[in-house]
Amino acid sequence: MDTAELAGKHLVLGLTGGIACYKIAELTRLLTKAGATVQIVMTDAATQFITPVTMQALSGRPVYTSQWDARIANNMPHIDLSREADAIVIAPASTDFLAKLAHGRCDDLLSTLCIARDCPLLVVPAMNRQMWQNSATQRNVAQLRGDGVEVLGPDSGAQACGEVGDGRMLEPSATFEAICAFFQPKILRGRRVLITAGPTFEPLDPVRGITNRSSGKMGFSLARAAAQAGGDVHLIAGPVALETPWGVYREDVQTARQMYDAVMHATPDTDIFIAVAAVADWRVDHVSEHKIKKTAGQPLPSFNFVENPDILASVAKLPNPPYCVGFAAESGDLDVHGEDKRVRKNVPLLIGNLGPLTFGRDDNEVVLFEASGKTRLPRADKKLLARTLIGEIAKRAPRVGGDSLLS
Numbered sequence: 001m002d003t004a005e006l007a008g009k010h011l012v013l014g015l016t017g018g019i020a021c022y023k024i025a026e027l028t029r030l031l032t033k034a035g036a037t038v039q040i041v042m043t044d045a046a047t048q049f050i051t052p053v054t055m056q057a058l059s060g061r062p063v064y065t066s067q068w069d070a071r072i073a074n075n076m077p078h079i080d081l082s083r084e085a086d087a088i089v090i091a092p093a094s095t096d097f098l099a100k101l102a103h104g105r106c107d108d109l110l111s112t113l114c115i116a117r118d119c120p121l122l123v124v125p126a127m128n129r130q131m132w133q134n135s136a137t138q139r140n141v142a143q144l145r146g147d148g149v150e151v152l153g154p155d156s157g158a159q160a161c162g163e164v165g166d167g168r169m170l171e172p173s174a175t176f177e178a179i180c181a182f183f184q185p186k187i188l189r190g191r192r193v194l195i196t197a198g199p200t201f202e203p204l205d206p207v208r209g210i211t212n213r214s215s216g217k218m219g220f221s222l223a224r225a226a227a228q229a230g231g232d233v234h235l236i237a238g239p240v241a242l243e244t245p246w247g248v249y250r251e252d253v254q255t256a257r258q259m260y261d262a263v264m265h266a267t268p269d270t271d272i273f274i275a276v277a278a279v280a281d282w283r284v285d286h287v288s289e290h291k292i293k294k295t296a297g298q299p300l301p302s303f304n305f306v307e308n309p310d311i312l313a314s315v316a317k318l319p320n321p322p323y324c325v326g327f328a329a330e331s332g333d334l335d336v337h338g339e340d341k342r343v344r345k346n347v348p349l350l351i352g353n354l355g356p357l358t359f360g361r362d363d364n365e366v367v368l369f370e371a372s373g374k375t376r377l378p379r380a381d382k383k384l385l386a387r388t389l390i391g392e393i394a395k396r397a398p399r400v401g402g403d404s405l406l407s
């Protein structure tokens with residue numbers, strides 16, 4: 001099975017005139033690397049900013065720019081090019097092109113292709129802030145949204161013209177993420193998901209501390225998959241070097257107690273709580289104010305440990321808890337420890353894996369433990385596994401005012 005994220009997807013990527021055309025070279029690479037086939041179509045204006053030669057080399061397919069291109073056998077490129085597409089993405093979408101789309105005008109290949117399409121249309125606006133704020137543009141964008149067109153962005157910040165404000169095209173990586181999300185079924189729409197991820201760090205003194213080998217990848221992948229599924233995702237992360245997934249609200253913490261406080265504060269607004277963090281079980285009862293020195297002839301330092309709060313068990317114990325999902329990283333005997341832990345933490349679902357076989361890796365193999373028994377999932381890339389797990393969790397978590405799909 002091809003596990004690339006966009007394997008099997010065919011996109012028509014339409015470029016219109018704007019300096020942001022340079023970003024489309026990178027976007028094309030991201031899309032093709034993820035397994036999509038990309039058919040580039042450019043307006044005349046776009047070819048002033050980036051050449052069809054560059055776009056052909058990056059997409060690996062001939063580029064179309066003209067309605068009168070005779071390379072298509074029936075001479076109808078506006079019909080043929082879109083028929084096998086899963087979506088048309090216009091990036092960058094200029095002010096003029098948005099106006100054309102809103103009014104159904106079609107005086108070149110790309111605009112004709114859009115009006116003749118039978119697939120979804122996504123636009124990624126890019127323009128000067130005044131052009132974006134102009135009431136005509138805002139009217140056109142509202143019209144497009146009303147017509148079911150997906151509008152991605154724009155971003156805010158420094159612009160090529162030297163001004164600062166709304167209108168910048170989303171960065172290629174953000175556009176890529178938004179396109180991937182577009183293709184995912186919205187099984188968590190309207191549901192608020194709280195996720196803990198990564199290790200915690202328990203200080204011993206101002207420069208040292210106790211932590212563990214959790215990379216945070218599984219928790220971050222779950223946050224990404226939950227956001228792609230339409231969930232409203234709040235991620236509480238220990239110290240990790242990972243980028244915040246697109247569309248996710250992230251809060252950084254260091255210690256188990258900080259994580260506990262952040263979770264307890266967020267829980268009343270949570271429908272589903274997924275505890276993926278590898279929380280330190282203990283902390284020292286006294287953190288040295290100054291760096292502990294190695295002094296010849298002095299006894300070695302010793303520490304008294306006290307137990308950290310169990311975040312998952314505390315949430316599960318609340319009078320009206322969200323649907324709670326635990327994770328367990330064991331070093332052996334997963335079948336026994338997984339079910340024991342689920343019962344001990346009093347959660348309906350616990351996802352177990354063998355820690356040494358997953359820490360820091362890009363793939364993972366897990367077992368689902370629940371009262372009705374256990375289910376083993378095949379080893380998979382963490383991103384794809386996360387999507388599967390979000391599907392399993394969405395099926396089980398009670399819907400607002402109703403039962404879960406499994407009950």
Ligand code: CTP
Binds near residue numbers: 256276
């Ligand atoms: N967990 C938590 N707070 C803690 C410890 C664990 O929320 N203080 C959560 C983890 O995020 C995970 C689950 O509980 O979802 C199991 O974590 P694990 O470390 O395996 O459990 P422990 O109770 O610490 O058990 P063990 O004795 O195996 O360390």
